[in-house]
Amino acid sequence: MTEAGQHVLANHDPVLDDFASEVGVEDPVAIAGSRSRWPSGWQLDADVRVVSAPSGIVIHQPEEMLVTVRAGTSVDELTAALAEAGQRCPLPPGGTVGGAIAVGHNCIQRLGRGSVRDSVMQVRYVSADGRLVAGGGPVVKNVSGFNLPKLLTGSLGTLGFVCEVILRTNPIPVRSVVASVADADPFVVFDLLYRPSMVLWDGVTTWVELEGHPDDVDSQLGLLKGLGQVTADVDLPELEPNRHSIAPGDVKSLLGAGARFVASIGVGTVWTETARPHTPLDTQVIELSRRVKDEFDPTGRLNPGLKPWT
């Protein structure tokens, strides 16, 4: 609620204010959660202070489909709390909420749960000069001002240290089944189903997650049986260690590469046995990204050494 004469997003939470003070205004500083999503190869110099965002679920409002949560909260704790009210959010399991937002990778059921960045309705972060900044808004639909939540999500803490977010939540479907189909064309599977929550493929087997009303899940399973041997209630495949994103239409090109893989059909996230050579971004994107960084962190003190555009 708003106090008279104050702007709406200025609810001065002393916990966040303390965090802003801790981030400070001048020396190099890095933010760490549980380090489960730590960027590979990122080493901190000895003079870099490391801070951690405050934790705790501030409020879950199931009827608003929103949860306000501090960045240091573990994703699994959040998931459990949401589930008690029959809801969920698209953050992938493990680590902290802040880590998931900073990295911005989507969960394996991205088709059914949506993307991490689309779920961030409001973000509060500490800027490079130690101020508490808010972007977005505390409702499920908002186009007031520029979209700072999108910019901050996936920015690896290089534009500001996220300390609290408001995430959109969704109801957990009545029924959820993971099934596998042997020797089917994964794109035929994908086209046959109506909005599956997940379609994975390893070149031989296709795994699907079907969610919704039990009658609908059963009818979709029935459709799949026309394509090949269907086994319901199976485990997901083990994911290969190297995760990257390709155009979803290009997934079949992985077959020719010879290495093991698991690919998310319709999404294009792939997990491969061998690492993919790094593809640099376009020079214009790099230039624009540098300008963004310079505007938000002119001295480069936030998470020094990380350059998301490289």
Added chain:
Amino acid sequence: MKPRSLRNLWRNRAGVARSGNDDPVDPMVAQLADALAPERVRVDSVARALYAHDASVFGGGASGPVCFPTSLEEVQAIMRIAMSHGRSIVPRGAGTGLAGGAIPLGEPIVVSMAKMDRIIDIDPAGRVVWVEPGVVNLDLSRHLRPLGFHYAPDPSSQQVCTIGGNVANNSGGPHCLAYGVTDVHVVAVEVVLVDGTVVMLGGSCDEVDGYDLRGAFVGSEGMLGIATKVAVRLTQNPPAVKTLLLSFGTVADAANSVSAIIAAGMVPAALEVMDQKITVAVENFVNAGYPRDAAAVLLVELEGMPGSVEADAARVADIGRDHGATGVRVAADDAEREALWKGRKTAFGAIAQIAPDYYLHDTVVPRGRLADVLAEIYAIADRHDVVVMNVFHAGDGNLHPLLLFDGREPGAIDRVHAAGAEIVRASLAAGGVLSGEHGIGIEKQMHMGAMFGPDDLDHQERLRRAFDPYCRVNPGKVIPAGHSCADIQSLRSVPTGVWG
């Protein structure tokens, strides 16, 4: 095109008075005509007057030359020419915006993207379609339907509004409750920056490396650059659709039903409320069978697999009855469904029978506060002696109070603005936001400081500066002037009398 033939063309345009044959042509206009084609650079007073407005109630716009590029290269040329002359530019889609976002301030070059209207490539495997920004929203969905897909965001203006305009405003629509607004559906945007540089934001990969500049661009109200190509997601057509119309004795009962439906764990494709005044106007207009005696109606659309649609329809009806619904009607067939939706989507046209002018507001409040805030809106309208009608996207708390007035009546527009400002304050006080889908434009610029603090606005301005360090792309919008000094400078730098 050489300057001489351009001069001849210029003279032939209605309303452009030139005193003699030796009158020099404005060199910037000559360069624009050379880069495009003379007939696609309009400098006549008719064009300039037409493009000084959008669909909002705001006047005061002043357009410079109006350009109609047909290619990326032409857009680049416009940007470079504008830069070399220190002139601002304003991109424009169909001009259906309601917040004044496309109103030119300070006689900038207006860049209409209407002629870049090709559907470039449909990729069913990637579930993406590439389009030029001038493609009309509904045309795209009609094109995709036979392939089993559609484009999900469906603003009420979808028969005329363009994808480029939707990207600029991060547009919504009734069906965005379940599917999300424009930014959920845009995977990539090719953008021409202020200096003519072309940059591809986002891409066909789901997780593009680097900052989400695509996400930052969508909803930036044409202030970061001009979109010349957009990739949007294909959404599967639902196997089953059911539309219900619930009637209520009070607006509060309708609003509370909406909260209860969401709280019960359902996310219908659409949850739309219309109060009695607008329902009667709509019924007079479309004869869809809307009840004239209900204080409010709730239009619910359920989409998906048949099992969930049937089960949710029964639950919605039960929840409605528990909250005082006096009638529950299920559309029997597509014709009945379409008639009901025609009523909802033409609501704004229907009010012409009541008053010659209207001001459509757009705020969002938490769903749980809908009933309270609606009661407050009726009280505010009463206090200001303004007729108000409410038709809104109840499912996401997105209010659209329609303030009716007669612009010829002295003082009427002032009362409407005063009521509107109070409605904005009431929405913010209830924990809401300034705009759910229309944007800030010039309409709500003065309210930005009521929602955001100085530091928040400073960071929005930083994002803008990173894209446009010169503040020449659609200046004078969104960010209040006090936080955007460069705008003032930019607007003042236009030589006075250029377009005299």
